[in-house]
Amino acid sequence: RKEVEQDPGPFNVPEGATVAFNCTYSNSASQSFFxxxxxxxxxxxxxxxxxxxxxxxxxxxxxxNRASQYISLLIRDSKLSDSxxxxxxxxxxxxxxxxxxGKGTRLSVxx
Amino acid sequence: EPEVTQTPxxxxxxxxxxxxxxxxxxxxxxYFYWYRQILGQKVEFLVSFYNNEISEKSEIFDDQFSVERxxxxxxxxxxxxxxxxxSAMYFCASSSDNVxxxxxxxxxxxxxxx
Numbered sequence: 001r002k003e004v005e006q007d008p009g010p011f012n013v014p015e016g017a018t019v020a021f022n023c024t025y026s027n028s029a030s031q032s033f034f035x036x037x038x039x040x041x042x043x044x045x046x047x048x049x050x051x052x053x054x055x056x057x058x059x060x061x062x063x064x065n066r067a068s069q070y071i072s073l074l075i076r077d078s079k080l081s082d083s084x085x086x087x088x089x090x091x092x093x094x095x096x097x098x099x100x101x102g103k104g105t106r107l108s109v110x111x
Numbered sequence: 112e113p114e115v116t117q118t119p120x121x122x123x124x125x126x127x128x129x130x131x132x133x134x135x136x137x138x139x140x141x142y143f144y145w146y147r148q149i150l151g152q153k154v155e156f157l158v159s160f161y162n163n164e165i166s167e168k169s170e171i172f173d174d175q176f177s178v179e180r181x182x183x184x185x186x187x188x189x190x191x192x193x194x195x196x197x198s199a200m201y202f203c204a205s206s207s208d209n210v211x212x213x214x215x216x217x218x219x220x221x222x223x224x225x
Contacts (some may be wrong), residue, residue: 011197034213043202043216044154087154096218098144098167 001024004102011107012080021073021105023088030100032091033064035073037084038104044087047073065106078109113137115217117203123223124193132188132220134203143186144214145178147171154202160186167173193224 006023013019021035048055050062050071061074064092071088088102116135124130136143158168158178165178177189186205190197192216200221204214 032213041200041221043219045216046199046213049213098159098169099154100156101154103153 002102003027003058003100004088004090006086006102007105008103009105010108011105012110014110015078017078017081017109018076019072019078020075021086021088021107023071023073023102025069025088025100026072027088027090027092027100028066028069030069030090030092033071033090034091034099035071035087035089036062036064036101038087039084044089044101047086075107076105080109080111083107092102113139115203115205115215117201117217117220119220120218121221121223123225126195126224127192129189129191130222132190132195132201132203132222134186134188135184136186136203136205137207137215138184140205140207140215142166142206142214143180143204145188146202146204146216146217147199148202149196149199156213157188157201190222193222195224196220198224 004025035047036044037047038044048057050064054063059076063072085104085106087104090100118133118201143160148154156169158172159166175191179187200219202219203217206214
């Protein structure tokens with residue numbers, strides 16, 4: 001089983017749509033969870049950290065279910081500029097340990 | 112906003128040559144990392160560096176690779192005797208000394224081995 005597994009995508013959605021990304025992780029000891037976004041041939045950029053209580057940042061909502069080892073990201077009212085690959089990222093242990101990346105889900109928002 | 116900077120942005124090298132990829136982490140960060148991403152694949156961890164020594168490395172980071180922090184600001188990745196399969200984007204990242212902190216990535220060096 002892959003350490004971090006994501007929907008393969010791609011997702012093609014019209015502007016204004018709501019889109020959900022799902023992710024599962026295999027290591028139950030994982031401590032920190034993130035969503036990064038990566039534009040084509042660019043570096044990963046942190047979109048948001050994911051907390052057990054769930055968190056929201058504008059149009060973006062992240063949820064974590066530790067029991068199911070499941071992470072989600074919801075984008076509401078999608079914009080053309082949201083087109084990118086969304087990476088689910090997990091930190092195996094507490095503190096500054098290496099990040100484990102999912103392969104990413106590509107999103108294309110269409111006018 | 113502070114950022115991680117990497118040079119060069121693109122490096123083309125012949126198979127068997129040595130390359131050095133350079134990174135300047137965010138100045139108050141203490142943890143440094145190298146990751147790579149082969150085209151079309153996921154980002155993979157190579158090595159982490161703390162307190163002037165390697166703290167963790169992956170199975171990819173074999174004797175062909177080495178890292179160094181020669182002058183307190185630069186953080187370098189050396190790849191000896193490059194192979195075609197070393198062609199990838201190499202990302203440097205850094206993070207501060209906090210629990211659960213996120214890593215900030217440089218813009219990457221695209222290495223092409225011909």
